[in-house]
Amino acid sequence: MPEARNTSPEIGDMDRALERIVFFSDAVMAIAITLLTIDLRVPEMTREVAALHLTSELSAMMPQFVSFGISFMLIGIYWMAHLRMFRYIKRYDPGLIVLNLLFLSCIALLPFSSYLVGSYNFLTAPNVLYAGNAAAVGLTISAVWWYASHKHRLIDQRLSPTLIHGVTLSWLAPPMSFLLSIPIAFIDPTSTSVVWWILPAGTTLLARLIARRW
Amino acid sequence: MPEARNTSPEIGDMDRALERIVFFSDAVMAIAITLLTIDLRVPEMTREVAALHLTSELSAMMPQFVSFGISFMLIGIYWMAHLRMFRYIKRYDPGLIVLNLLFLSCIALLPFSSYLVGSYNFLTAPNVLYAGNAAAVGLTISAVWWYASHKHRLIDQRLSPTLIHGVTLSWLAPPMSFLLSIPIAFIDPTSTSVVWWILPAGTTLLARLIARRW
Amino acid sequence: MPEARNTSPEIGDMDRALERIVFFSDAVMAIAITLLTIDLRVPEMTREVAALHLTSELSAMMPQFVSFGISFMLIGIYWMAHLRMFRYIKRYDPGLIVLNLLFLSCIALLPFSSYLVGSYNFLTAPNVLYAGNAAAVGLTISAVWWYASHKHRLIDQRLSPTLIHGVTLSWLAPPMSFLLSIPIAFIDPTSTSVVWWILPAGTTLLARLIARRW
Amino acid sequence: MPEARNTSPEIGDMDRALERIVFFSDAVMAIAITLLTIDLRVPEMTREVAALHLTSELSAMMPQFVSFGISFMLIGIYWMAHLRMFRYIKRYDPGLIVLNLLFLSCIALLPFSSYLVGSYNFLTAPNVLYAGNAAAVGLTISAVWWYASHKHRLIDQRLSPTLIHGVTLSWLAPPMSFLLSIPIAFIDPTSTSVVWWILPAGTTLLARLIARRW
Numbered sequence: 025m026p027e028a029r030n031t032s033p034e035i036g037d038m039d040r041a042l043e044r045i046v047f048f049s050d051a052v053m054a055i056a057i058t059l060l061t062i063d064l065r066v067p068e069m070t071r072e073v074a075a076l077h078l079t080s081e082l083s084a085m086m087p088q089f090v091s092f093g094i095s096f097m098l099i100g101i102y103w104m105a106h107l108r109m110f111r112y113i114k115r116y117d118p119g120l121i122v123l124n125l126l127f128l129s130c131i132a133l134l135p136f137s138s139y140l141v142g143s144y145n146f147l148t149a150p151n152v153l154y155a156g157n158a159a160a161v162g163l164t165i166s167a168v169w170w171y172a173s174h175k176h177r178l179i180d181q182r183l184s185p186t187l188i189h190g191v192t193l194s195w196l197a198p199p200m201s202f203l204l205s206i207p208i209a210f211i212d213p214t215s216t217s218v219v220w221w222i223l224p225a226g227t228t229l230l231a232r233l234i235a236r237r238w
Numbered sequence: 239m240p241e242a243r244n245t246s247p248e249i250g251d252m253d254r255a256l257e258r259i260v261f262f263s264d265a266v267m268a269i270a271i272t273l274l275t276i277d278l279r280v281p282e283m284t285r286e287v288a289a290l291h292l293t294s295e296l297s298a299m300m301p302q303f304v305s306f307g308i309s310f311m312l313i314g315i316y317w318m319a320h321l322r323m324f325r326y327i328k329r330y331d332p333g334l335i336v337l338n339l340l341f342l343s344c345i346a347l348l349p350f351s352s353y354l355v356g357s358y359n360f361l362t363a364p365n366v367l368y369a370g371n372a373a374a375v376g377l378t379i380s381a382v383w384w385y386a387s388h389k390h391r392l393i394d395q396r397l398s399p400t401l402i403h404g405v406t407l408s409w410l411a412p413p414m415s416f417l418l419s420i421p422i423a424f425i426d427p428t429s430t431s432v433v434w435w436i437l438p439a440g441t442t443l444l445a446r447l448i449a450r451r452w
Numbered sequence: 453m454p455e456a457r458n459t460s461p462e463i464g465d466m467d468r469a470l471e472r473i474v475f476f477s478d479a480v481m482a483i484a485i486t487l488l489t490i491d492l493r494v495p496e497m498t499r500e501v502a503a504l505h506l507t508s509e510l511s512a513m514m515p516q517f518v519s520f521g522i523s524f525m526l527i528g529i530y531w532m533a534h535l536r537m538f539r540y541i542k543r544y545d546p547g548l549i550v551l552n553l554l555f556l557s558c559i560a561l562l563p564f565s566s567y568l569v570g571s572y573n574f575l576t577a578p579n580v581l582y583a584g585n586a587a588a589v590g591l592t593i594s595a596v597w598w599y600a601s602h603k604h605r606l607i608d609q610r611l612s613p614t615l616i617h618g619v620t621l622s623w624l625a626p627p628m629s630f631l632l633s634i635p636i637a638f639i640d641p642t643s644t645s646v647v648w649w650i651l652p653a654g655t656t657l658l659a660r661l662i663a664r665r666w
Numbered sequence: 667m668p669e670a671r672n673t674s675p676e677i678g679d680m681d682r683a684l685e686r687i688v689f690f691s692d693a694v695m696a697i698a699i700t701l702l703t704i705d706l707r708v709p710e711m712t713r714e715v716a717a718l719h720l721t722s723e724l725s726a727m728m729p730q731f732v733s734f735g736i737s738f739m740l741i742g743i744y745w746m747a748h749l750r751m752f753r754y755i756k757r758y759d760p761g762l763i764v765l766n767l768l769f770l771s772c773i774a775l776l777p778f779s780s781y782l783v784g785s786y787n788f789l790t791a792p793n794v795l796y797a798g799n800a801a802a803v804g805l806t807i808s809a810v811w812w813y814a815s816h817k818h819r820l821i822d823q824r825l826s827p828t829l830i831h832g833v834t835l836s837w838l839a840p841p842m843s844f845l846l847s848i849p850i851a852f853i854d855p856t857s858t859s860v861v862w863w864i865l866p867a868g869t870t871l872l873a874r875l876i877a878r879r880w
Binding site: 047054060062064093096103 | 682683686687689690693694697698701704705760763764767770771774775777778781782785786788789791792795
Binding site for chain 2: 040041044045047048051052055056062063118121122128129132133135136140143146149150153
């Protein structure tokens with residue numbers, strides 16, 4: 025059925041569609057990273073009240089800024105991971121798109137979780153929710169890589185299997201460390217975010233070491 | 239009047255303008271899909287009130303998360319449809335742009351409808367409004383395809399008419415199922431969203447089957 | 453000084469920078485058009501209050517939806533104008549960027565003006581403000597075109613001067629009609645938006661007729 | 667180790683990844699510049715209250731519009747700087763991405779600082795915060811340039827060292843002038859923004875003069 029083959033889009037179209045996937049992902053990540061600040065807001069005050077209380081209101085927002093910093097770093101790191109990953113992905117199929125959308129839905133929820141933990145960092149629930157959300161981001165992007173690299177399904181044929189496995193493991197490290205921080209949220213909620221600064225940084229370093237050999 | 243022909247942009251410009259249309263559409267869809275979470279918010283509470291009530295406030299938001307999930311899936315599916323459709327569209331004219339903008343205006347309204355049905359899923363009006371909005375998204379994208387493919391107006395000349403019709407029909411299936419869910423909103427509002435999870439999935443599967451032969 | 457010439461970016465870089473300008477403009481317009489819905493919101497109500505009053509709250513939002521429709525149409529039309537215009541612009545300089553940013557700042561203000569006139573369409577001030585904003589959008593994009601086309605500064609050398617002037621005039625028509633609607637806002641505020649539906653449509657049609665000869 | 671070389675992405679991939687960095691930056695800047703208007707909002711009023719007080723509410727928003735104007739100009743200028751800078755950057759490495767993300771995080775905070783200073787321009791703290799944020803934007807983008815241009819790390823090999831240093835200095839001028847405006851915020855807060863209109867304009871002019879020789 026040569027006619028049917030004729031109706032399929034050319035290779036250039038495949039490239040262009042892959043570009044749209046990457047572009048759409050970049051746009052969602054860019055919006056989410058910028059929306060992190062959308063709920064940073066001081067209550068409306070009259071001139072007199074503001075003159076007296078604005079500085080203390082701003083200092084009370086400190087945990088919000090910490091939370092913004094962590095989340096900006098987090099989305100930034102995963103954007104870099106996505107960038108590196110898609111340099112090796114050469115084709116796409118519906119499976120890749122669906123997993124990528126799942127990853128993006130976790131990213132889209134981060135401004136909400138981030139604001140929640142920034143407002144109520146002294147409670148268990150927001151810390152668990154944030155750690156869960158961050159872990160889901162890491163697990164879904166690992167799923168994208170696993171799906172694309174399994175049996176060289178969508179990636180560059182020349183990548184060696186040992187490399188592929190090493191990378192998969194390195195991408196699993198950050199979500200694991202987020203999951204491990206959940207018990208801390210039950211013991212001392214305010215300390216949970218301290219772990220987030222240390223653990224992912226450590227695991228990212230580890231990931232970098234493996235990726236360098238890539 | 240050969241001079242007039244000289245003033246028309248070259249083919250490369252046509253390609254670039256088509257790219258801008260696709261890009262603009264991607265941007266609007268990416269923003270709408272990320273804005274779905276913008277109204278996810280717990281009321282401001284003092285430390286003491288939050289310690290007692292935050293968990294229950296979060297559980298009360300469950301319908302909001304369900305609504306986010308459905309809408310994310312919906313925009314995701316239509317983004318994929320748009321991606322597939324524009325692989326075959328090779329030219330553009332004002333008609334295409336206007337219909338595409340109509341489609342995008344329906345997409346832009348989804349965060350509003352989605353939040354409304356998430357807040358008041360137990361009432362008829364929000365369910366009708368959401369189903370109507372989702373159906374409008376599906377009908378307008380079908381109109382884009384119908385317009386572009388009619389007499390091969392803007393698409394690849396080699397696509398067969400039977401294929402084109404099959405695709406049109408498959409794209410009409412999801413909006414039809416959304417319209418069919420409206421009567422349920424009058425009988426039992428809370429169940430309407432259950433139908434949204436099943437029907438579109440079924441029709442999308444059907445659409446996929448037809449599209450695979452594409 | 454041949455060395456200095458060596459340090460200037462190649463032609464490919466000029467193209468890429470022009471693409472970034474177009475891309476940035478598209479992104480701002482896409483965000484503004486999607487943010488038009490951001491303030492569409494019903495007041496928070498308890499289950500009982502919502503059961504009684506949600507439908508009437510939604511009907512009371514009718515002017516908001518009208519205002520959304522007008523503004524979506526407006527940004528859509530100017531996005532199309534921008535698309536058409538930049539098919540002919542082949543170079544850029546700081547002047548073009550600054551004028552284009554001025555145009556984008558007017559676009560960025562539209563969600564605010566649009567929401568204002570949607571909320572208080574029965575008053576003079578919001579109608580004047582909206583008409584002024586819409587006129588400013590039209591005047592600034594006309595300035596972009598005038599600047600780029602004057603003495604073929606940045607456009608395709610082969611466009612004829614008569615054509616260029618016709619286009620300039622056609623782009624001045626919509627802002628003129630918005631300015632002309634301002635007196636009506638002082639006599640009967642609620643009718644102002646009626647004029648917005650008719651006048652720009654008429655002038656756009658006129659502009660289309662001229663542009664077709666382009 | 668020729669096999670390892672085989673697994674590295676080709677030059678085309680490097681270009682594409684660099685494009686994604688530029689694109690992501692453009693998207694964040696476009697979102698931040700459009701979000702500047704997101705908190706422009708009049709309080710909700712009944713018909714009667716609005717008829718009496720809307721005009722005075724709008725005039726009271728004047729400092730908000732001034733603040734919007736300054737911030738739009740600021741992001742616009744830095745977007746132009748980014749545009750010019752990345753015409754010369756030919757490669758990337760993790761260091762560049764991290765510094766660029768730092769720059770973007772400062773940009774993402776501008777809508778918050780801008781709204782704050784617009785609401786409470788008569789107080790010291792918001793003016794200090796805004797000047798600090800604006801200075802941070804300028805310092806981080808200077809860091810990007812310094813990092814990329816140092817020993818021709820990532821830039822075009824043909825740029826002369828004197829030129830590179832001139833550019834670095836010119837990019838340091840605007841943040842310096844913002845830092846210098848901080849003392850004024852302690853003496854007469856309302857005058858601080860006057861300096862912002864003049865000083866950066868002057869330094870930008872200076873920067874332009876140097877860059878022209880570029």
